[in-house]
Amino acid sequence: xxxxxxxxxxxxxxxxxxxxxxxxxxxxxxxxxxxxxxxxxxxxxxxxxxxxxxxxxxxxxxxxxxxxxxxxxxxxxxxxxxxxxxxxxxxxxxxxxxxxxxxxxxxxxxxxxxxxxxxxxxxxxxxxxxxxxxxxxxxxxxxxxxxxxxxxxxxxxxxxxxxxxxxxxxxxxxxxxxxxxxxxxxxxxxxxxxxxxxxxxxxxxxxxxxxxxxxxxxxxxxxxxxxxxxxxxxxxxxxxxxxxxxxxxxxxxxxxxxxxxxxxxxxxxxxxxxxxxxxxxxxxxxxxxxxxxxxxxxxxxxxxxxxxxxxxxxxxxxxxxxxxxxxxxxxxxxxxxxxxxxxxxxxxxxxxxxxxxxxxxxxxxxxxxxxxxxxxxxxxxxxxxxxxxxxxxxxxxxxxxxxxxxxxxxxxxxxxxxxxxxxxxxxxxxxxxxxxxxxxxxxxxxxxxxxxxxxxxxxxxxxxxxxxxxxxxxxxxxxxxxxxxxxxxxxxxxxxxxxxxxxxx
Numbered sequence: 483x484x485x486x487x488x489x490x491x492x493x494x495x496x497x498x499x500x501x502x503x504x505x506x507x508x509x510x511x512x513x514x515x516x517x518x519x520x521x522x523x524x525x526x527x528x529x530x531x532x533x534x535x536x537x538x539x540x541x542x543x544x545x546x547x548x549x550x551x552x553x554x555x556x557x558x559x560x561x562x563x564x565x566x567x568x569x570x571x572x573x574x575x576x577x578x579x580x581x582x583x584x585x586x587x588x589x590x591x592x593x594x595x596x597x598x599x600x601x602x603x604x605x606x607x608x609x610x611x612x613x614x615x616x617x618x619x620x621x622x623x624x625x626x627x628x629x630x631x632x633x634x635x636x637x638x639x640x641x642x643x644x645x646x647x648x649x650x651x652x653x654x655x656x657x658x659x660x661x662x663x664x665x666x667x668x669x670x671x672x673x674x675x676x677x678x679x680x681x682x683x684x685x686x687x688x689x690x691x692x693x694x695x696x697x698x699x700x701x702x703x704x705x706x707x708x709x710x711x712x713x714x715x716x717x718x719x720x721x722x723x724x725x726x727x728x729x730x731x732x733x734x735x736x737x738x739x740x741x742x743x744x745x746x747x748x749x750x751x752x753x754x755x756x757x758x759x760x761x762x763x764x765x766x767x768x769x770x771x772x773x774x775x776x777x778x779x780x781x782x783x784x785x786x787x788x789x790x791x792x793x794x795x796x797x798x799x800x801x802x803x804x805x806x807x808x809x810x811x812x813x814x815x816x817x818x819x820x821x822x823x824x825x826x827x828x829x830x831x832x833x834x835x836x837x838x839x840x841x842x843x844x845x846x847x848x849x850x851x852x853x854x855x856x857x858x859x860x861x862x863x864x865x866x867x868x869x870x871x872x873x874x875x876x877x878x879x880x881x882x883x884x885x886x887x888x889x890x891x892x893x894x895x896x897x898x899x900x901x902x903x904x905x906x907x908x909x910x911x912x913x914x915x916x917x918x919x920x921x922x923x924x925x926x927x928x929x930x931x932x933x934x935x936x937x938x939x940x941x942x943x944x945x946x947x948x949x950x951x952x953x954x955x956x957x958x959x960x961x962x963x964x965x966x967x968x969x970x971x972x973x974x975x976x977x978x979x980x981x982x983x984x985x986x987x
Contacts, residue, residue: 491611492629498607502600507634508713515720516595517612520574524555553577559613563602571597587732591716627724631672645674645755646837652889652905653799654678656912659751661690666749666791668737670707673718675753677725701728708735738783741768742790749791755801756784758844777813781806785817792853804845807943818941822933826858827851832866832945836874861930863915864945871903924950
């Protein structure tokens with residue numbers, strides 16, 4: 483966890499960017515990303531130089547030649563602000579765009595790097611901040627990047643790129659990625675799902691990753707992310723690097739326009755929060771997706787895509803708008819029927835409406851399913867999340883202390899705390915969905931529904947179609963008791979009238 487001092491330093495640099503006319507948080511992060519990459523190249527070169535000094539051999543595959551040593555971070559960091567600006571703008575960035583010495587996804591995405599820091603003083607502030615951060619410590623640099631990415635959520639429409647971290651963590655904990663999985667997010671943005679998956683695998687399968695072959699899989703072939711925004715690709719790639727994944731497959735791909743034939747049945751786990759409420763013309767949509775479901779709706783096309791990308795036996799956890807659950811169009815109904823009848827629909831987790839505030843108030847749910855091509859749905863587990871640990875207004879303030887937030891808090895929550903954070907309960911009950919959860923009645927927060935009941939309602943997946951409301955029992959009095967009561971009231975009125983007459987007489 484980064485310190486308050488470091489957060490303050492980042493905030494000051496952020497404010498300096500805004501004062502300098504750079505108000506788009508994505509552009510700010512992109513510029514900081516370039517500089518972090520430049521520093522990383524220098525750190526790698528230093529490691530190579532130390533190794534060469536120990537062995538007495540020349541530096542193997544040097545990144546820098548004798549002619550461009552002045553472009554190294556360790557050289558220009560000591561320059562005056564004006565000299566640093568000209569060195570970085572006129573020397574480092576043109577060299578960076580031509581860089582081919584390090585065959586990695588980062589080099590590929592940096593080929594279009596554009597320097598956009600307007601003043602020498604601002605560049606000096608950013609370089610000074612980064613130079614004082616121990617980027618060799620994975621937790622520190624990962625947390626630093628997460629803190630910066632968190633600022634996207636306050637930036638209006640740019641917030642669409644960021645799923646709340648605690649929701650991502652819940653989904654990753656529920657799907658429990660393993661060291662042999664191949665994980666894909668076809669709309670990866672800043673790579674939040676992939677980063678959380680890497681952290682989970684590192685934490686829960688540390689011993690398995692010690693073998694060279696398994697470690698190579700972790701670094702090069704476990705994580706796959708697609709996006710058609712070059713800025714997102716650069717940010718997502720650096721996010722993965724700073725969380726310890728050396729060469730992930732983060733690449734440009736218009737997932738809905740390009741045929742999935744080359745990627746079909748390749749992945750064992752898909753985690754995604756694809757774009758909502760979009761509409762594409764049939765002419766620009768991949769024909770193999772239209773063959774699954776005829777629609778222009780992007781949220782439905784993405785679900786069709788996921789079914790194409792998954793291996794048989796592969797799993798998916800996908801955030802969808804509520805309309806996917808109950809939409810009445812033929813495409814909506816067909817896709818829900820496919821999930822229930824042709825594959826295994828495991829769960830529907832209903833999220834509260836404020837999860838994506840302040841930039842979107844759309845109601846959403848998480849669909850969990852397994853590709854089987856042969857059915858398998860018996861019971862679908864439903865859970866209604868009413869609180870995720872943060873206020874559901876535009877401020878999204880935490881409702882509990884930090885150690886009691888998220889799906890795996892440091893200590894168990896009591897009943898009052900559960901009403902503010904349902905996520906630990908979601909995870910616990912998910913792990914019992916094939917056991918005691920089967921016995922829960924439909925008046926409770928979670929319950930199971932047989933496939934036959936879902937089919938009978940036209941494959942409607944709205945939780946409210948199956949949840950039963952507890953009606954408070956009203957005690958009705960016997961008619962004779964009511965008549966006796968009325969007679970008593972009438973007698974009291976008559977007596978009162980007689981007393982009033984006596985007083986007036």
